Amino acid sequence: MxxxxxxxxxxxxxxxxxxxxxxxxxxxxxxxxxxxxxxxxxxxxxxxxxxxxxxxxxxxxxxxxxxxxxxxxxxxxxxxxxxxxxxxxxxxxxxxxxxxxxxxxxxxxxxxxxxxxxxxxxxxxxxxxxxxxxxxxxxxxxxxxxxxxxxxxxxxxxxxxxxxxxxxxxxxxxxxxxxxxxxxxxxxxxxxxxxxxxxxxxxxxGIYHARVTIRGRADHAGATVMTARADALAAASEIVLAVERIARGRSDSVGTVGEIRVRPGAKNVVPGECVFSLDLRAARDHDGLVREVLASVTSIASARAVEASVDELARVPxxxxxxxxxxxxxxxxxxxxxxxxxxxxxxxxxxxxxxxxxxxxxxxxxxxxxxxxxxxxxxxxxxxxxxxxxxxxxxxxxxx
Ligand SMILES: [Zn+2]
Known part of the structure; x- marks a missing residue:
């Protein structure tokens, strides 16, 4: 006993x-x-x-x-x-x-x-x-x-x-x-x-963990006009919302960006680099969820003329x-x-x-x-x- x-x-x-x-x-x-x-x-x-x-x-x-x-x-x-x-x-x-x-x-x-x-x-x-x-x-x-x-x-x-x-x-x-x-x-x-x-x-x-790095261009927050920017954080923000939208639109799926870092990280500098985590889980069609999110990372980055790289840390079906x-x-x-x-x-x-x-x-x-x-x-x-x-x-x- x-x-x-x-x-x-x-x-x-x-x-x-x-x-x-x-x-x-x-x-x-x-x-x-x-x-x-x-x-x-x-x-x-x-x-x-x-x-x-x-x-x-x-x-x-x-x-x-x-x-x-x-x-x-x-x-x-x-x-x-x-x-x-x-x-x-x-x-x-x-x-x-x-x-x-x-x-x-x-x-x-x-x-x-x-x-x-x-x-x-x-x-x-x-x-x-x-x-x-x-x-x-x-x-x-x-x-x-x-x-x-x-x-x-x-x-x-x-x-x-x-x-x-x-x-x-x-x-x-x-x-x-x-x-x-x-x-x-x-x-x-x-x-x-x-x-x-x-x-x-x-x-x-199924669980997918990755670290995403967005590379834009750090620049003067006053002198750089809006049309001349490659703002890494703005691109990352759009991706964060895309993760939420995609996971909500699929059954038994969740997606989270729980960690984000901005470089150089000063109030008067356009963000040049942004690194964030990606946590994607699903009880069915986990691969489909991962594919859809990664496709949106690529398309958002290219639309905003920033570079995106994805470092896969773990993937368990x-x-x-x-x-x-x-x-x-x-x-x-x-x-x-x-x-x-x-x-x-x-x-x-x-x-x-x-x-x-x-x-x-x-x-x-x-x-x-x-x-x-x-x-x-x-x-x-x-x-x-x-x-x-x-x-x-x-x-x-x-x-x-
Ligand atoms: Zn535990």
Missing amino acids: IDRKRLGRRMTELARIGGDGTAVSRLGLSADEQRARDLVGGWLSAKGAIVRRDAAANVFARFGDEGETILVGSHLDSVPEGGRFDGALGVLCAVEALESLVEAKTKLRRPVEVVAWADEEGARFGVGLFGSTAAFGRLGRGVGDRRDRDGVSIADALRALGERGDPAAARRDPTELAAYLELHIEQGPRLDAAGLPLGVVSDIV VTALDPRIRDVLKRATRSVGVDAPELVSGAGHDAQNPALSGVPTGMIFVRSTGGSHTPREFASVDDAALGAQALANAIKELAS
């Missing part, structure tokens, strides 16, 4: 690392993220797990010997001033599920590993799902050279943690895995609106989760008294990487309120305990 008190205590304990009140700033590949890994690894090694960290700073805690493994976990990093539950709750519930099975002396035919993925958010280096992408051999070339705002590269950050700075070396053979399970807060309002604590994920939306694992999770949630609905995830998750690598993959959502990626994000200990128990039931079914 799940120890609800222990789970609640650990939720508080983990949230203190990088925490300030209900806010958590525990960036990927930081010293705080490592402290969180040490804490979690310590709990599980005390229960007899073999704990190891890979070249991308993912940590695995293994129970059992050889054979196809059940992998279960989530991530330990957060966005800056994020909440206490995104990622962390999935690791905590995986730990609790495993501990409860060990304490009940459950006979497991297959080995089970708890994983805490590194740098899922990509808040620091712009590479989301970093750790799981590395572990499934899906990193693009040169990712280790990506730098944060202080000029520290991913390779540098890994070396500072004691690794060699080669995240691609984290690759493991996906055929060694019998299944991957992840519990995560919903980060949306559907479970709360339905009055249900748990859901089962059917699909994860729509991911359908495994129907058999979905059934296992349905049974597992039913056994804790919840008739869990099937939900599409609008957020990206580490689960995409095993799923796209052919590992049978499933996800449980736990009801959350107050939004996500904010200190208001909330999930109750009661809901978390139900989720952990469902996870334990699913592991038991898959591993015995």
Whole structure:
């Protein structure tokens, strides 16, 4: 049985690392993220797990010997001033599920590993799902050279943690895995609106991340007549509105420009360069959405005689989760008294990487309120305990 008190205590304990009140700033590949890994690894090694960290700073805690493994976990990093539950709750519930099975002396035919993925958010280096992408051999070339705002590269950050700075070396053979399970807060309002604590994920939306650079011409804001300008920010503004219009016009699609920088950035200078982020997601025809937005970037840039270049940072297709694992999770949630609905995830998750690598993959959502990626994000200990128990039931079914 799940120890609800222990789970609640650990939720508080983990949230203190990088925490300030209900806010958590525990960036990927930081010293705080490592402290969180040490804490979690310590709990599980005390229960007899073999704990190891890979070249991308993912940590695995293994129970059992050889054979196809059940992998279960989530991530330990957060966005800056994020909440206490995104990622962390999935690791905590995986730990609790495993501990409860060990304490009940459950006979497991297959080995089970708890994983805490590194740098899922990509808040620091712009590479989301970093750790799981590395572990499934899906990193693009040169990712280790990506730098944060202080000029520290991913390779540098890994070396500072004691690794060699080669995240691609984290690759493991996906055929060694019998299944991957992840519990995560919903980060949306559907479970709360339905009055249900748990859901089962059917699909994860396709996600496209890019950095767009618009090059115009910096010039004197007083002396340059309007017809002689190549204003990079005005062009970028038109693109921002086009992203909104295109996403609104398509079903199950969202598009966001959440970050923008203007150079040289002075009130009396026509903007010469503008760099902004692009986040495009869709549950269907994701490629069509990306194509339409990129076509509008090109046409707006050419109409305004500025130069546009698009640096694709990540592109993950729509991911359908495994129907058999979905059934296992349905049974597992039913056994804790919840008739869990099937939900599409609008957020990206580490689960995409095993799923796209052919590992049978499933996800449980736990009801959350107050939004996500904010200190208001909330999930109750009661809901978390139900989720952990469902996870334990699913592991038991898959591993015995
Ligand atoms: Zn997350």
